[in-house]
Amino acid sequence: MFNQLHHIAIICSDYERSKHFYTHILQLPIIHEQYRADKKSHKLDLNIGNIQLELFSFENPPERRSYPEACGLRHLAFAVDHIEETIAYLQAHRIEVEPVRIDPITGKKFTFFQDPDQLPIELYEKE
Structure with a gap:
């Protein structure tokens, strides 16, 4: 459906x-x-x-209410090939990126940054 x-x-x-x-x-x-x-x-x-x-x-x-988090859409998540390269690119544009974490289920790397209105955006490494 x-x-x-x-x-x-x-x-x-x-x-x-x-x-x-x-x-x-x-x-x-x-x-x-x-x-x-x-x-x-x-x-x-x-x-x-x-x-x-x-x-x-x-x-x-x-x-937008973020902290404490409100009900509704929590964040967007973009799949990326190489998370470190993507982080370096964002930081070169003066965008703060949280420290990289490891998904305990998949073992994949992920992190977060924010758009101009503080909407959380996740980066999730594909490989």
Whole structure:
């Protein structure tokens, strides 16, 4: 019945800052971008593998509650080939990355960083 994820939607507080982060730093290709005047909202569709990431802006969105963690989407997780290279790349762009941990079940390396609105993003090494 449910085949796969189609998209994940994120609401940002500063559209241009988040657009730069996702398209220039994370290098996600743009599928489509539009401004919806009736909602005073930007919508940016990005490609990540077989899934779309939708970035929205709205006037005065409430801040995301992270600590203590609230119910709802906890974080995004990106699979990467080489976690140390990805961490070095992010740090070169002045993005703080948590220390690498090991998944006790798979033995794979993983870590977290945050987007401009403090949405946690996980890196999970494929190999």
